[in-house]
Amino acid sequence: MNQETTTHQWLTGQQALARISDKELANALGYQSPNVIQMFKSGQMTVPLTKVPELANALDINPGMLMRRLLQDADPGLLHAVEHCVGPLCLSDGEKKLIAAIRKANPGKEPVPIMFDRNATTERVIEATD
Structure with missing residues (x-):
């Protein structure tokens, strides 16, 4: 709807x-x-x-x-x-996928800011480095 x-x-x-x-x-x-x-x-x-x-x-x-x-x-x-x-009372499916990807890329670590390509055809997370 x-x-x-x-x-x-x-x-x-x-x-x-x-x-x-x-x-x-x-x-x-x-x-x-x-x-x-x-x-x-x-x-x-x-x-x-x-x-x-x-x-x-x-x-x-x-x-x-x-x-x-x-x-x-x-x-x-x-x-x-x-x-x-x-914070938000609920997350969209896309937001949930993004959070899961961040957690998978940074197991047991505090997430760091990431950059992503809006036009990318594959899902990937790039960890920022200091």
């Missing part, structure tokens, strides 16, 4: 991909009625931030991505402050 998709639309799509009913999802979140799930999906009610771990687990999605979307909706300034203090 694109960036302009609202969080409640995105959640509806994620639920469909997970093939989980409103009742099953409500149960996973500790709710007795599926009505609350319908309110999340319609945008009438926001997902409580405390339910992010359970919801992400039930939908098999990245909890950091879900938390980031919900914080962006609730208070973009708070999201900015949190990410400024503790």
Whole structure:
């Protein structure tokens, strides 16, 4: 789904991909009625931030991505402050690959600044030297 998709639309799509009913999802979140799930999906009610771990687990999605979307909706300034203090709530797949490559190139060492060629056709990490 694109960036302009609202969080409640995105959640509806994620639920469909997970093939989980409103009742099953409500149960996973500790709710007795599926009505609350319908309110999340319609945008009438926001997902409580405390339910992010359970919801992400039930939908098999990245909890950091879900938390980031919900914080962006609730208070973009708070999201900015949190990410400024503790770093990004989630990493893209490309960022995860880059970190893994850095760790592989520098086993047991503190990473050093690297240079990389944006136009390179192969993945490689070059360790900077002093």
